[in-house]
Amino acid sequence: MNNTPSRAPGSRLDPYVDRYAARTAGMTASEIRALFSVASRPEVVSLAGGMPNISGLPLDVVGGAISDLVASQGPVAMQYGSGQGVPELREQITDVMRLEGIEAHPDDVVVTVGSQQAVDLVTRIFCDPGDVVICEAPSYVGALGVFKSYQCEVVHAEMDAAGLVPEALRQAIAATKAAGRTIKFLYTIPNFHNPAGVSLSAERRPEILEICRSEGILVLEDNPYGLLGFDGEPKRALRADESEGVIYLGSFSKTFAPGFRVGWALAPHSVREKLVLAQESATLCPPQFSQMAISAYLTKHDWQGQIKQFREMYRERRDAMVDALSDLMPASCRWNVPDGGFYVWMTLPPGVDAKGMLPRAVTARVAYVPGTAFFADGYGSSAMRLSYCYPTPERIREGVRRLAGVIEAELELRETFGATGPIQGLPIRGTEHPSTDTQ
């Protein structure tokens, strides 16, 4: 075989098609990705993305901290660093986690290139092809992509308004074990779930931990939004009550800024050693300059005050979205009212296909993410994720108005021509998540 075919450069025919690793079959462009190019046009109100709104960050403080960093520690900040991450930052990360009840040693923290890379590295060290990861239904699209790329099978467990349902978790575990499959971990987002918008209730937390403990299943607790709750104190992390059975993932992407790509994993000691080796193999070390910039920001700025400002800003946008939904959406739509984070999960009347409707929504200059993106098994067709994190309250209301118009037109079509039914005849499981606390 000749690997320099005479095809024109940029040809869409792929001369390497027979040579890729088997895992690439699971590496496909997500529905979110295809959307980005469309939704980024200025005339479109994007309720699709999960970009934090960082316009409130004090650029003078950040710029000053980074200038000082270059002047005083430039040759260190611009040099290679440890594969585990900068010690001072790891110390500060333990301060951040203490707000959620976690007592940890900096030596058990591994800095990662965003918490996305932490999901990647944990999966890399635990999962062989065919292993099972249990995820909430729905779950974070970026994590599902990682699990697919490692040829894992995802088994979903139901959620309701109080988060992951313990009985559903028990059933998922039992059914998977009965099928002779190996479960490597439970991937869960206990706080302000992406995309479901719900949180795991305080009552259920010990029960979920106890189930995993007794079944010998590791918990991967992904918590990027934990400090962005709108009411009261931060919720207590699962990791706060279980140090050996939980790997906790955190991030500065939503509480500070994502462009530095700094997240972390807090892991049991033996797992931490493997994560550091995996990090060294993946990148040699996470970005030293980014880590020291964040460390300087945390030292020089009232970062907790900044997070409080973010919370207030996001609460105002949450209000704008749920008020607009109440005012404008057809009565047959249902959604939840999140008490933190970035997302509302909305379900449409059975038979209205959120993915099929998307081109018409974009034509009407509004974008969202169809529910199917958040399921590994094809469910979610009549649901969608609506983000209120980035647009202004006025734009959010305008976006909801446009979306309501598209849905109403869809419902009229249905009345005229009859329901088209969900794609491929699947049950519309998405309609049921989360099933309560809706309006």
Added chain:
Amino acid sequence: MNNTPSRAPGSRLDPYVDRYAARTAGMTASEIRALFSVASRPEVVSLAGGMPNISGLPLDVVGGAISDLVASQGPVAMQYGSGQGVPELREQITDVMRLEGIEAHPDDVVVTVGSQQAVDLVTRIFCDPGDVVICEAPSYVGALGVFKSYQCEVVHAEMDAAGLVPEALRQAIAATKAAGRTIKFLYTIPNFHNPAGVSLSAERRPEILEICRSEGILVLEDNPYGLLGFDGEPKRALRADESEGVIYLGSFSKTFAPGFRVGWALAPHSVREKLVLAQESATLCPPQFSQMAISAYLTKHDWQGQIKQFREMYRERRDAMVDALSDLMPASCRWNVPDGGFYVWMTLPPGVDAKGMLPRAVTARVAYVPGTAFFADGYGSSAMRLSYCYPTPERIREGVRRLAGVIEAELELRETFGATGPIQGLPIRGTEHPSTDTQ
């Protein structure tokens, strides 16, 4: 099984030992890594590390460029970016590559977290467990680690003073194919090889490309040191003469600074698409702030003049090392004189084991990397890599003096008690690489 054993926190017993993925068997601490903690003590002259010496960077220029970046584009630089990387930087990367004869489109460049991550992502998309990667003998330890972590088999092909030997490559391919194994690519460092210090001659370049073309083998050209040659113009990249059969990897770590973790892959169009998907799965996007900081530096500073300064500084250190080796080493040692890059490869008399000798060297306050680190097959025991990139010329000479003393003591012991022979009775292949251009 219960995953919360009653062992004390920090216990060295690993409760997860039965649950890791099979690939973790190939993820072990490298010999270099174990060295770092020792070699970083100030009293030790480290000829072990590959850290660039960045003390010559103009901190005022870098600080000013980054301050301006925060002030003028902060909300963009601190936000999520594209999985492929910042378009303006990718444009500038094509300017950098043009110095080596490469004409490329920015759309075929994928930015990575250092070129280490590029090796990881290329391996991820091409290699199933058991696939073969052909590497030079010796080869870069960080790449060997990646290949092991993806459960690849490494087959080494011999080098000499003119780099990879075409006939050795032919033989390695033929033997691998005869054994029924699948070769996914040739991993090669054509310029100022790490660790061998040699470069692929201009005469051999078309021959190596032709062999790979006719055998249908992709070339992974890793070129972090290409612009750090001491004599004349940059060498012409393999990629300059073959666009469809070569993936080219570059990095700003040695020509600017490694702490930003910015490298790149230039790949054929179809491969590039897969690399972007892999990058999105691994990190969502490479660090936006780092990319824009480097882009600003390239725009505002005479970066080519800066590289020229680096070249002169490294040439002076190369001279210090080879002069000291000539003056101080026992006559039975052999080494090459690199014409660029960071490394000298030195072989000891047969029977002197560089790895076994290392603790005695560290006691004598000098460190190096034993040759075995650079072979996947146990060879290299009587060789070592000596780095001249980081210490001052005076420290380099002092380090060589200490090392010569250790080797002399070793030779005296051998005369007194007889040779101990290479570990495990392996042939001392390392002694033969590279075999000419030595003093």
